[in-house]
Amino acid sequence: MAAKHALPVLRWSSRVFSVELNGAPFYFALADRPEAEAPRLFGQLPRARRCFSLLLRSADRVHAARLHARLRDALLRELPPECRLAPMCSFLPEVRDSVLRGFFLQDGPDSPSPTPRLLEALAQQHALLLCSYTPDRENRHWTQHVWSLEGGTRVDVGTGLCVVCSEAPRCHPAALSMINSDVFRTFQDARDVLTECVAVLPEASSVLEHLPSRAPSSAPPAFPVLVVEGLDATGKTTLTESLRDALGAVLLRSPPQSLAPWRALFDREPPLLRRAFYAVGNYVTAEQAAQQAMKTPVVVDRFWHSTAAYAIATAVSGPPSGLPDPGSEVYRWPADLLRPSLVVLLTLDPEERRRRLRDRGQGKTEEERQLDHNQLFRLRVEEAYRRISGPPCIAVDASPSADQLLQQVLLLVRSRCCL
Ligand SMILES: Nc1ncnc2c1ncn2[C@@H]1O[C@H](COP(=O)(O)OP(=O)(O)O)[C@@H](O)[C@H]1O
Numbered sequence: 329m330a331a332k333h334a335l336p337v338l339r340w341s342s343r344v345f346s347v348e349l350n351g352a353p354f355y356f357a358l359a360d361r362p363e364a365e366a367p368r369l370f371g372q373l374p375r376a377r378r379c380f381s382l383l384l385r386s387a388d389r390v391h392a393a394r395l396h397a398r399l400r401d402a403l404l405r406e407l408p409p410e411c412r413l414a415p416m417c418s419f420l421p422e423v424r425d426s427v428l429r430g431f432f433l434q435d436g437p438d439s440p441s442p443t444p445r446l447l448e449a450l451a452q453q454h455a456l457l458l459c460s461y462t463p464d465r466e467n468r469h470w471t472q473h474v475w476s477l478e479g480g481t482r483v484d485v486g487t488g489l490c491v492v493c494s495e496a497p498r499c500h501p502a503a504l505s506m507i508n509s510d511v512f513r514t515f516q517d518a519r520d521v522l523t524e525c526v527a528v529l530p531e532a533s534s535v536l537e538h539l540p541s542r543a544p545s546s547a548p549p550a551f552p553v554l555v556v557e558g559l560d561a562t563g564k565t566t567l568t569e570s571l572r573d574a575l576g577a578v579l580l581r582s583p584p585q586s587l588a589p590w591r592a593l594f595d596r597e598p599p600l601l602r603r604a605f606y607a608v609g610n611y612v613t614a615e616q617a618a619q620q621a622m623k624t625p626v627v628v629d630r631f632w633h634s635t636a637a638y639a640i641a642t643a644v645s646g647p648p649s650g651l652p653d654p655g656s657e658v659y660r661w662p663a664d665l666l667r668p669s670l671v672v673l674l675t676l677d678p679e680e681r682r683r684r685l686r687d688r689g690q691g692k693t694e695e696e697r698q699l700d701h702n703q704l705f706r707l708r709v710e711e712a713y714r715r716i717s718g719p720p721c722i723a724v725d726a727s728p729s730a731d732q733l734l735q736q737v738l739l740l741v742r743s744r745c746c747l
């Protein structure tokens with residue numbers, strides 16, 4: 329297994345670079361000699377422009393994740409409006425945990441531009457690698473220069489590698505580093521992140537105090553555990569409450585009430601911390617569910633499907649084709665997590681979902697707001713939901729009336745769970 333905290337080795341010429349512009353990824357690589365033309369990304373740039381990349385390299389993943397978020401905020405705040413900023417990463421194709429994340433900048437056409445000064449200030453951070461890209465006179469060939477800080481001065485240490493085209497990789501680079509960054513396969517893996525972040529986020533220790541000391545037993549419970557999943561406003565709350573009443577069940581949620589005081593805080597943190605928080609929340613709910621299911625049926629409003637689907641859909645960009653392939657490890661149910669007897673996935677036409685959201689008119693998480701504005705994100709979440717394997721999961725059209733839907737799901741539960 330790759331060491332979790334080892335500093336990625338930089339072999340520039342083996343790396344592929346990906347820049348996200350207007351939702352589409354552009355890939356390039358570096359070579360000793362130029363090819364016929366620069367990659368399309370560079371070819372379309374006006375001649376006078378210079379480009380920069382800022383990549384993060386830190387052995388401390390919590391530090392790297394938080395620095396990435398701070399850097400994005402600082403760049404958005406400080407850069408002149410004519411400067412284009414795009415998410416970027418660099419990776420060794422097919423090599424797990426080789427991804428370095430950062431940003432790609434295109435200087436404004438007017439010089440002098442404040443960008444180099446800003447970048448220099450940022451590059452004081454030892455975890456940041458700064459490169460610049462400059463065109464030749466004909467704007468056909470671009471060269472990369474690596475910058476380093478020596479004695480406080482910016483020094484060009486680059487070998488002047490040429491920017492050349494690279495094929496799109498077989499799998500999205502984000503898929504190379506999802507495990508243990510976005511999706512956690514065990515309780516311990518998610519818990520480790522919270523332990524590591526106590527120094528910078530003291531509230532994490534309060535969350536740790538509320539966690540079981542180890543993953544609760546995932547043995548099948550005596551009574552059924554039913555999970556209801558779906559996007560916001562598909563009717564989960566309405567259905568889970570009706571199921572509770574109809575089945576005399578106990579209703580639980582994930583994240584559980586005991587972790588509610590820290591949810592908003594973790595929602596503002598970068599994905600590594602936010603996903604770890606939701607992941608451990610599932611284990612707290614699982615412990616409660618296992619106890620209750622010794623006595624009565626249990627209904628759970630959101631569980632691991634939500635945690636994994638939102639995490640995976642956020643980590644990649646573009647259409648659902650960019651998701652990790654079906655059958656990938658990221659969709660597999662964690663071996664140490666309680667397996668529900670049945671997962672009901674509520675699906676709803678986007679227009680009807682928007683209508684229900686409008687009627688309800690209450691606050692939403694940032695991610696749920698994105699779902700409204702970003703059609704591709706919604707499609708990725710829905711597809712990721714469908715690809716998750718493990719407990720039986722049945723998609724149910726949630727457009728009938730609340731009562732009809734309840735009757736339909738009750739039939740399903742009775743046939744599947746012998747209730
Ligand atoms: N089957 C249904 N038909 C019509 N409206 C519904 C139905 N189920 C729920 N609603 C309404 O849609 C809104 C969202 O439902 P809710 O149960 O809060 O969804 P969720 O918990 O999935 O966010 C609420 O205003 C609710 O009254």
Ligand SMILES: Nc1ccn([C@H]2C[C@H](O)[C@@H](COP(=O)(O)OP(=O)(O)O)O2)c(=O)n1
Pocket residue numbers: 559560561564582583606609610630631632634635636638692693695696
């Ligand atoms: N078990 C869970 C539950 C929610 N999440 C995340 C996924 C989304 O970002 C939000 C959605 O939660 P929210 O409470 O807004 O959803 P509902 O109101 O229940 O529809 O929380 C999770 O990752 N794991």
